[in-house]
Amino acid sequence: MADTTILVVDDEPQIRRVLRTTLSGNGYDVILAKDGQEAIEMVMREHPDLILLDVNMPGMSGLEACSKIRLSFTGPIIMVTVRNSEQDKILAFDSGADDYLVEPFTMGELLARIRAALRRSSSEEPLPKFESPQLSVDLERRIVDVRGQRVDLSPKEFDVLRLLITQQGKPPTHKKLLQTIWGPDHGEETENLRVVINQLRKKIEKDPTRPRYILTEPWLGYRFQLPIVVPEKQPRRKQ
Structure with a gap:
């Protein structure tokens, strides 16, 4: 876990700080991006193992950012949002998300979903x-x-x-x-x-x-x- 890097993408500074504190306290290395464009650049430069991506961001939406990130990133992407409709979930998965977490959620649930996503990712054999x-x-x-x-x-x-x-x-x-x-x-x-x-x-x-x-x-x-x-x-x- 010490070598696992998580990219947190959210336009709210307070949410970024809370997630960084929680994830760092649980042994993860955390890097932050405030919008979709910065997230794309961070993925190319830092090569994170997992991405937490907010759906509702100004400018480039989380869905658009997810689609663009998926062109080069094969690790897990967990989308975080207040939207809970079936159509919103379909759009997220169609954009390339692996999981969809609806706010409000507990940190325990978030950490469990991160562990599950990382297990699935690590168990997959490299593709030829x-x-x-x-x-x-x-x-x-x-x-x-x-x-x-x-x-x-x-x-x-x-x-x-x-x-x-x-x-x-x-x-x-x-x-x-x-x-x-x-x-x-x-x-x-x-x-x-x-x-x-x-x-x-x-x-x-x-x-x-x-x-x-x-x-x-x-x-x-x-x-x-x-x-x-x-x-x-x-x-x-x-x-």
């Missing part, structure tokens, strides 16, 4: 890299290069791509993709999945109308396929 001549995907760092050029994917686009790659050629069903990426209550919204797949193909395929990587399995789902490289024929030697 996918490399091909035209496409490179670093699943751990969430970096995608297409024909040597960096491509930005939304959190949902990357999560779908990662799941397809880790299935190693097996086609997950529409329902599995939706419930894994969008949540257990989302198994029928195939149009949402179709939109994400179309966007992915536009970004990583040379010809999205004739995909080589993300293939459609009719009535089932989608499959990621490494393009087959046909070796060049060698000229015959004269006898």
Whole structure:
């Protein structure tokens, strides 16, 4: 725990001070950011292990900050807010949050959620890299290069791509993709999945109308396929 760094992002100085005192008193290293932009910079510079992120901030909202942080950060993000509606929670999880804590809460509950998030994070094995001549995907760092050029994917686009790659050629069903990426209550919204797949193909395929990587399995789902490289024929030697 002594080497665990938590980034606290909140626009209220008093809340930042209280959280820093509590977390430091429980053995965590704490760094602070007062808004979303500063949080993004701190993530790139300090590489925290976990982020506590306030939803309701002026300027860049916590949801927008979460989406941008997720492009490069793979650790747990716990969003903190006074909003408790189902739609607010859906927006938070869709933005890349791992947990959602509604105020008011006790410090005991906060610490328990932090411990649980860190346990889940530490138990996950490092994800491999996918490399091909035209496409490179670093699943751990969430970096995608297409024909040597960096491509930005939304959190949902990357999560779908990662799941397809880790299935190693097996086609997950529409329902599995939706419930894994969008949540257990989302198994029928195939149009949402179709939109994400179309966007992915536009970004990583040379010809999205004739995909080589993300293939459609009719009535089932989608499959990621490494393009087959046909070796060049060698000229015959004269006898």
